[in-house]
Amino acid sequence: MDRSTDINAHLAERLRGLRAERGLTLDGLADRTGVSRSMISLIERGESSPTAAVLDKLAGGLGVTLASLFAETPRENASPLARRAEQRVWRDPATGYVRRNLSSPGYPSPIELVEVSLPAGARVAYDTGPRTVGVKQQVWLIDGAIDLTVGPDTRRLESGDCLSMHIDQLIVFHNPADRPAHYLVALATDPAVGLQRERTSP
Structure with a gap:
């Protein structure tokens, strides 16, 4: 798996998880962000390479920062050091x-x-x-x-x-x-x- 494919797969999983945590449907997130339901679905399936502007809209609708979309779910045993x-x-x-x-x-x-x-x-x-x-x-x-x-x-x-x-x-x-x-x-x-x-x- 190349780097871009790996990033898209991570974004897909992260967006699905954040949306589920907030109890939002695809339509609900689309209404909050102005990003179409079909585009969100493609991103969540790892079939689209979203732009920074689209990701920022999704982050805003989910109540997180753009940077956090590239991070991982916080966990107690995570290392404080990032090589x-x-x-x-x-x-x-x-x-x-x-x-x-x-x-x-x-x-x-x-x-x-x-x-x-x-x-x-x-x-x-x-x-x-x-x-x-x-x-x-x-x-x-x-x-x-x-x-x-x-x-x-x-x-x-x-x-x-x-x-x-x-x-x-x-x-x-x-x-x-x-x-x-x-x-x-x-x-x-x-x-x-x-x-x-x-x-x-x-």
Whole structure:
């Protein structure tokens, strides 16, 4: 089994498991995310290579981070150490951007670390709106430059810059340069935020 097939098989199993845990049907998840029932079914059967934008919508509807889709179900006996050779790597078929999950798979933690390489000229947009769980994110640019849009504001990040944000609105990563940009993403979840939104929603 090649790496892309292995990743698709993992995503299929992870999505099926998360959907079952939440008692959602395919139609229910489709209604929550705007992703068609047929597309979700193909992904859950490992017959489609979803884009980052589609996976982010599914993650938002399931109340998890995008990074957690590539991780494993938390377990008590998981090792806290993630060797580089064991870290799961995924390439977005739409843009070619590559993400590496740095955090130990299956180790219970409210923090997730992701390493990203964004190709020259690439643009990745996430527009899931408010989530069922609160997610805070920081982006630290290691090398290169990116234009990072959060809601109505766009900022140019250069090497060494770090930007903090809440994941509850449109976020766009764009590499305006002629070489790849390399950055680290740190995510922290706060389930209480999602619960508060549910209680105050009409």
